[in-house]
Amino acid sequence: SAVISQKPSRDICQRGTSLTIQCQVDSQVTMMFWYRQQPGQSLTLIATANQGSEATYESGFVIDKFPISRPNLTFSTLTVSNMSPEDSSIYLCSVRTRGSDYGYTFGSGTRLTVV
């Protein structure tokens, strides 16, 4: 299965600032997915990032707040802009893996605290 390197693993940020999260995959993948997991909650999809096209955002998430880049088939970034305490969450990237199970693999996550 694919291996995803995600960083930073955690950060504490001041409100009003921005944080960029990076995910590097050890193989080429068509789609990368960005999720948010708020404390005690399940995973909510933010957007799907395709190489060479604009990301597709889910209802409630907008590009100005969560701009995404996908410069090649192994890398993507998610920026959390103009942060407020409500953005404090774990952010995860995910890709579909090739193999008998075709499961989806997750990065190790970025734990963001906004103060």
Added chain:
Amino acid sequence: QKEVEQNSGPLSVPEGAIASLNCTYSDRGSQSFFWYRQYSGKSPELIMSIYSNGDKEDGRFTAQLNKASQYVSLLIRDSQPSDSATYLCAVNRGNTPLVFGKGTRLSVIA
């Protein structure tokens, strides 16, 4: 709206017992079904996938799928304290993103 429902728990079972986790989904077109385990502070880890009706076994884990009832379950035999975690059910169609349930917290008591 596509939904995946799970009992939030906690589900407490004694060590060595069978833990039974259940999940229902609303989208009849769902094709792929996954169970993830998530330890506190960690990212989800895939433990089982199932695509057709019936049972699929992998070690101590058995996934069961009934598409007519829109129901998928996970059985964990000989439960161990190390199985204590939150179990997330996820479904999708084709290459679409996974839709997750809220997860069931399992506690295995030694």
